[in-house]
Amino acid sequence: MNINLTLIGQSITFAVFVWFCMKFVWPPIMAALNERKQKIADGLAAAERGAHEQELAQKKATETLHEAKQQAQEIINQAQKRASEIVDEAKEGARAEASRIVTAANAEIEQEVNRAREQLRSQVASLAVAGAGRVLKREIDAAANEDLLKDLVAEL
Amino acid sequence: MASEEVLTATGYIKHHLQNWTYGQHPDGHWGFAHSAAEAKSMGFMAIHVDTMLWSIVLGGLFLWLFRRVAVKATADIPTGMQNFVEWIAEFIDTSVRGSFTGRNPLVAPMAMTVFVWIFLMNLMDLLPVDWLPTVAGWFGSNFFGMDPHHVYFRVVPTTDPNATIGMALAVFALMIFYSIKVKGFGGFSAELTLHPFHSHNKAVQAIFIPINFFLEFVSLIAKPISLSLRLFGNMYAGEMIFILIAIMFSAGMTMGVLGSVLQLGWAIFHILIITLQAFIFMTLTIVYMDMAHSEH
Numbered sequence: 048m049n050i051n052l053t054l055i056g057q058s059i060t061f062a063v064f065v066w067f068c069m070k071f072v073w074p075p076i077m078a079a080l081n082e083r084k085q086k087i088a089d090g091l092a093a094a095e096r097g098a099h100e101q102e103l104a105q106k107k108a109t110e111t112l113h114e115a116k117q118q119a120q121e122i123i124n125q126a127q128k129r130a131s132e133i134v135d136e137a138k139e140g141a142r143a144e145a146s147r148i149v150t151a152a153n154a155e156i157e158q159e160v161n162r163a164r165e166q167l168r169s170q171v172a173s174l175a176v177a178g179a180g181r182v183l184k185r186e187i188d189a190a191a192n193e194d195l196l197k198d199l200v201a202e203l
Numbered sequence: 204m205a206s207e208e209v210l211t212a213t214g215y216i217k218h219h220l221q222n223w224t225y226g227q228h229p230d231g232h233w234g235f236a237h238s239a240a241e242a243k244s245m246g247f248m249a250i251h252v253d254t255m256l257w258s259i260v261l262g263g264l265f266l267w268l269f270r271r272v273a274v275k276a277t278a279d280i281p282t283g284m285q286n287f288v289e290w291i292a293e294f295i296d297t298s299v300r301g302s303f304t305g306r307n308p309l310v311a312p313m314a315m316t317v318f319v320w321i322f323l324m325n326l327m328d329l330l331p332v333d334w335l336p337t338v339a340g341w342f343g344s345n346f347f348g349m350d351p352h353h354v355y356f357r358v359v360p361t362t363d364p365n366a367t368i369g370m371a372l373a374v375f376a377l378m379i380f381y382s383i384k385v386k387g388f389g390g391f392s393a394e395l396t397l398h399p400f401h402s403h404n405k406a407v408q409a410i411f412i413p414i415n416f417f418l419e420f421v422s423l424i425a426k427p428i429s430l431s432l433r434l435f436g437n438m439y440a441g442e443m444i445f446i447l448i449a450i451m452f453s454a455g456m457t458m459g460v461l462g463s464v465l466q467l468g469w470a471i472f473h474i475l476i477i478t479l480q481a482f483i484f485m486t487l488t489i490v491y492m493d494m495a496h497s498e499h
Contacts, residue, residue: 049243050365051226053251057258057360057369058376064262064320065313065373072269073312076292079276079285086278 172200212450219332219446221355222251222363223339237353251363258360261323262316269319291319295485302489305496307381310489317370318485321434324366325477327359328442329470332449361438361480364431371431374488378426381495390498395419430487437480441473 176196217239224242226249227233235252236242242249272288281289295315303310336356343354360366382391398419400411448469451462 049224049246049249050368051224051245051247051249051251053222053249053254053363053365054369054372056250056255057366058373060255060259060262061316061370061373064266065309065316067266068269068316069309069312072266072273073292073315075273075276076269076288077296077311079273079278079281080289080292080296082278083281 168200168203171203172196175199215450216443216446218352218355219336219357219442222357223253223355224249225252226250236355237350242355251357251365253355253357254360254363254366257327257358258320258324258366261327261360262320265316265319265323269315291315298486299489302486303493303496305385305493307492307496309377310492313377313492314485314489317374317488318481321361321370321484322478322481324360325438325481328362328438328445328473328477330358331466332442332445359438359442361434362442364435364439367431367435367438368427370484371427374430374491375427378491378495381492385496386498395423426487426491430484430491434480434484437476441469441476444469445473 176192221239221242224236224245225234226236226242226245228241229244236245236249268284269288272285276285276289292315295318296311299311299314335358336354339356340351340354343349344351357363379391382394386394396412396416396419397408398415400415402408402411445466448462448466451458451465
C-alpha cells in the first residue's frame with residue numbers, strides 16, 4: 048500500500064485510454080446512433096406522409112365514386128326521360144295513324160255509300176221508267192224523256 | 204498458499220495485500236521486491252506491476268471490444284455486441300447530457316472510459332481471491348525459480364490506492380485545465396477567492412480573500428481525494444471481506460461450507476457495489492467537468 052510511480056503510470060494509462068476512446072471509439076458509435084436516429088425520424092415522417100397521402104387518395108376516391116354515381120344517376124334519368132319521350136312519341140304516332148286510318152276508312156265508306164246511292168238512284172230511275180213503261184203499256188221513247196228522267200233522278 | 208509461513212491468517216492477509224512491485228532498491232539497482240519490507244524500502248521509485256498489468260489489460264480489453272464494434276457500427280438493425288455497446292453508449296450519453304451543460308467532446312468518451320474501465324477492474328474482485336495469485340505463484344516458481352510465497356499478485360487494480368488516486372489526479376488535472384481554459388486564469392482565481400464571502404467594501408473584501416481561498420482550496424482538493432478514496436475504500440473493504448471469507452476455507456469442513464455460502468452472498472451483493480462505484484466515479488467525473496465549464 049505504498050504510494051509510488053504506479054500513481055503516475057495509472058494517470059498516463061488513464062489519459063491514453065481516454066484519448067483512444069475519444070478518437071476511435073466514441074465518434075463512430077455516436078455517428079451510427081445518430082444516423083439511426085435520423086433514419087427512424089425519416090421513416091416516421093415518411094410513414095406519416097404516406098398515411099396523409101392515403102387519406103387524400105381515399106378522399107379523392109370517395110369523391111370520384113360519388114361523382115360517378117351522380118353521373119350514372121343523371122344518365123339513367125336522361126335515359127328514362129328519353130324512354131318516356133319515345134313511348135309518348137310512339138303513342139302520338141299511333142294515335143295519328145289510327146285517326147288517319149279511321150278517316151280514310153270513313154272516306155271510303157262514304158264513297159261506297161255514295162256509289163251505292165248513285166247505283167240505287169240509277170236503278171230506281173230505270174225501275175221507275177220500266178214501271179212507268181209497263182204502266183203505260185207502251186214503249187216510251189227513252190230518248191224523248193231523257194230530260195224528264197234526269198230531273199227525276201236529281202230529285203231522288 | 205504453498206508455504207507454511209503464510210498459513211497464518213495474518214500472513215495470508217498480508218500476502219494478499221502486497222503488490223507485485225518493481226522498483227529501485229535502496230542500494231540503487233532496479234529489480235522486483237521479494238518481500239513487503241523490500242517493497243516499502245523502495246519508496247516512490249517503484250511501480251506495482253500487477254496493478255499496471257491488470258488495468259492495462261482490462262482497459263485494452265474494453266477499448267478493443269468497443270473499437271471492434273465501433274468500426275463495424277451501422278445505422279441498420281444492430282446485432283449482438285453492437286446492441287450491448289450501443290446500450291452502454293446511450294446510457295453514458297444520457298448521463299452526460301443530464302449533468303454536463305458545457306460543450307466538450309472529451310467528456311462523454313471520458314465518462315465511458317471511466318465507467319467501463321473501472322467496472323471491469325472492480326469486476327476482478329469477483330474472482331475467488333486465490334485463483335490468479337495461485338496461478339501466478341505456480342508460474343513464478345516453475346518458470347522463474349521464485350519462492351511461491353514471494354510471488355505477490357493483486358488482481359483488482361482499484362484496491363490499489365495508486366490506481367484510484369492516479370485516475371482521480373488525471374480527472375483533477377483536466378478540471379484545472381478546463382477551468383482555466385474556460386474562465387481564464389483570472390476567472391479561476393476569482394472563483395477560488397471571491398466566494399463564499401463577498402463584500403463591496405474593498406478593505407473587507409481583502410480580508411475575505413484568504414478565508415475564501417482557504418475554504419475553496421480545501422473543497423477543490425477534497426474533490427480528487429474523495430473521488431479516489433471512495434472507490435479505493437469500497438473496493439478495498441470488499442476485497443478484505445473476500446480474503447477473510449477465504450480464510451474460513453482452511454478452518455475445517457463446517458466453516459468451509461459456511462464460507463462458500465458467505466462468499467456467494469457477498470459476491471452477489473458485491474456486484475451492486477462494483478457497478479455502483481463505477482457509476483459514482485463516472486457521475487462525479489462528469490459533474491466535476493461541468494463545474495469546470497460553468498461560470499458562476
